[in-house]
Amino acid sequence: MKTLLLVVACALVDVDNRVLISQRPEGKALAGLWEFPGGKVDPGESPEDALVRELAEELGITVEKPCLAPLTFASFDYETFHLLMPLYVCRRWQGFVSGREGQAVKWVKARDLRSYPMPPADEPLIPHLVDLL
Numbered sequence: 001m002k003t004l005l006l007v008v009a010c011a012l013v014d015v016d017n018r019v020l021i022s023q024r025p026e027g028k029a030l031a032g033l034w035e036f037p038g039g040k041v042d043p044g045e046s047p048e049d050a051l052v053r054e055l056a057e058e059l060g061i062t063v064e065k066p067c068l069a070p071l072t073f074a075s076f077d078y079e080t081f082h083l084l085m086p087l088y089v090c091r092r093w094q095g096f097v098s099g100r101e102g103q104a105v106k107w108v109k110a111r112d113l114r115s116y117p118m119p120p121a122d123e124p125l126i127p128h129l130v131d132l133l
């Protein structure tokens with residue numbers, strides 16, 4: 001039985017209904033692919049606390065937990081672990097988004113997400129965003 005890895009991710013949505021994607025930096029697994037900001041839930045941490053922390057670390061923004069709305073989740077069998085990844089939607093935050101870890105970020109229309117190579121776990125999430133936005 002593979003380890004079940006809990007990763008939280010967020011679709012930040014701006015006033016023009018575009019979604020933020022972030023490019024995984026060189027040196028990390030799946031480098032160069034575009035993904036939703038987020039990361040692993042630490043032991044003892046709630047999913048929402050983990051997402052608030054990751055959004056601050058990666059993008060330099062402050063998000064209040066009630067502004068995180070669950071949308072759907074990804075469940076994907078990677079070679080070495082099984083990924084379970086809740087996807088939240090957030091339209092309200094404080095501060096300006098910038099790639100704090102040197103990563104490129106991009107605002108894209110949901111229907112254009114398919115033009116950006118994403119991890120295989122993310123592909124089934126795209127139609128949910130297209131429907132919502």
Ligand SMILES: Nc1nc2c([nH]c(=O)n2[C@@H]2O[C@H](COP(=O)(O)OP(=O)(O)OP(=O)(O)O)[C@@H](O)[C@H]2O)c(=O)[nH]1
Nearest residue numbers: 007008009029030035036037038039040083119121122
């Ligand atoms: N953040 C994020 N991770 C994703 C997405 N899709 C996906 O398969 N993953 C996978 O989920 C895992 C998240 O790990 P991460 O490396 O971003 O998390 P982290 O920043 O907490 O880890 P680290 O500090 O060890 O690098 C990776 O294996 C990554 O490939 C996504 O859309 N967003």
